[in-house]
Amino acid sequence: MSNQGAETAVRWGPPYLLYLGSATDDLSIKTARGLAYWRAEHCLGQHRRPDCAVTLGLPDLGFAQAKARGADTMVIGAANAGGVMGPEIVADAVAALDAGLNVVSGLHHKLRDNADIVAAARRNGRALFDARAPGPNIPVGNGKPRAGRRLLTVGTDCSVGKMYTTLALERSLRARGHAADFRATGQTGVLIAGAGIPVDAVVADFISGAAEAISPARADGGWDLIEGQGSLFHPSYAGVSLGLLHGSQPDAIVLCHEPTRQHMRGLPHYPIPELVACMEANLAAARLTNPAVRPVGIALNTSKMPTHEAQAACGRVGALFGLPCQDPVTMGVEAIVDNLVACFPG
Template identity: 35%
Template sequence: MPRFAILAIGAFDYLLNKTGNMLIRYRPKEVVAVIDPEKSGKTADEIIGIGGSLPVVASFQDAEKYQPDTLVIGSAPPGGVIDDQTRKELLAAIDAGCHIISGMHVFLSDDDELQDRAMQKNISITDLRRPPSPPHFPKGTWQDRQVPVLLVVGTDCDSGKMTTAWEITQRLRSHGKKVNFIGTGQTGILLGGSGVAVDAVVADFMAGEMEYLIDKACDGADLVVVEGQGSINNYAYSGVTMGLLHGCMPEFLVMSHDPIRHMDVLDCPLPDIKDLIQIHLDLMKPFRDTRFLGMNLLTFTLSEQDAVDTIKEYERKYNLPATDLVRFGDRELINAIATVLR
């Protein structure tokens, strides 16, 4: 079992430390410390509400007493550039014999100083976002596929798509279903152990990479669950969303949404979810019939009663089962998915 220290300099909060937080939530026994000098002396639970007494320390040197063997970059520095402080911590970890796992757009294994030091210490630097080489071009194997695919889509970036996909996977497995998960971002890849950072793939090959991964994941599975990226209505990332949609050719979709959000991350109004559902169905119409099985809502900012009322409101309004999987568990959403697999 690995022993992760999470590097989150000035970024250990609920949103910025996305990769680190998911490790804390879903692989808590493997995380031994968080490095953030701005919040050192506190616990993870005090800052993000999960993680219990997991310590937050000021530097890798302070983390060494917890015996980490792998340093994970939990959040990307602004602009994806390795600043002096980050480099110092990375070198300290390498010198101590720690492997490095990075989800940054800049590949650490291409950094001469870091790579040379890593080779001297015989440790690995893993860039989760490095695309496959050679790339894969789509062959249309979805037309003969026997195992259904469920793609999680969202109303915006940072709307819980990875969490939704992982929760669905774990909960269906607990119901006895054979479910394989494909990560499409660094966090999903790290959690699930397979996948591709689809936004790092040359656009012509996005669909092909997804088709290739799905073909492999179908072996022995009842369902393949794919983590979504971006949103079809966010002009900065819709190209990635479209590549995923047509690469997966999913039989089923689940929508992830933050119910208090009315503007997207680019300050554009969010469309009505009913319209957004129809857009996805229309985009799939030339190829196959696709259906939405339900919705997962991020209600962590709402009181428990407001969250329950909101979930019921969305179920009535959109005629789909809804829940907050993290907060309230399966409700009807997991049953709705399990039913179509029988």
């Protein structure tokens, strides 16, 4: 991987040092956690500030220490609301560059827009890459029906397991011999897949066009598995979710949910939507561009529940919808894939 709009041809890539900064909230390190899980072999350590309250269980390394152990690139994988790059992150990015690391980031605020960081990259001959910077020439969505099969993960909220579920579906379908490709729509997915478009970072008029662009017509009978974003019921981000739903033209959707979530992420005054209403709203919106859309399963994130409660929750929700319901982390996605394959034979 090389840096964007590169003045230099410096390439970046694994091994990675995962920067957690001052994160105090498990959800805010989902970029770092995703990379550590799906590309464990590429992650050799984590960097935490003294007030950091979370861990990925990787060795804690300073910048020079990580470089000495062979790290190539530091991944800024902890996000604030809005993806702001605070002064601590800037100082640490400069220090990492001065230690000889390349720096890549999934924040809304771009490395390349910060003069101190750009200067540090130049003086050290290091690469910068902003995973949330969409490429040029994203088209306006046209809504035209296109060939191929597409599955989109949707959610009751942000950060409920849509990316994980999508990657797990890809792994399962491939293991069964089906052609299947994860289509990344977020910064972590882009870093994992090495391709995709960060849909929440595109200009608003081009949301559905971005979804169309990452899942073009395909004729091999395989599946595009499109990473969902946000929720139709999240007052901050629902526009992204709707554009993604329209552009994806999904044949199948999987609803993702975290049963212990008390309120919409970041918004204590907003309750989590009721599951059936959420599914119905997603299907109703999806029908605009694909009237034949079908729900094929429910993915529950039960990481905060005891095992017996998790099993009971999956049983209850599965019965409610008459669909397979699993926690992809602890139970896999085989029942959902069984149903997907049964619903779309041949």
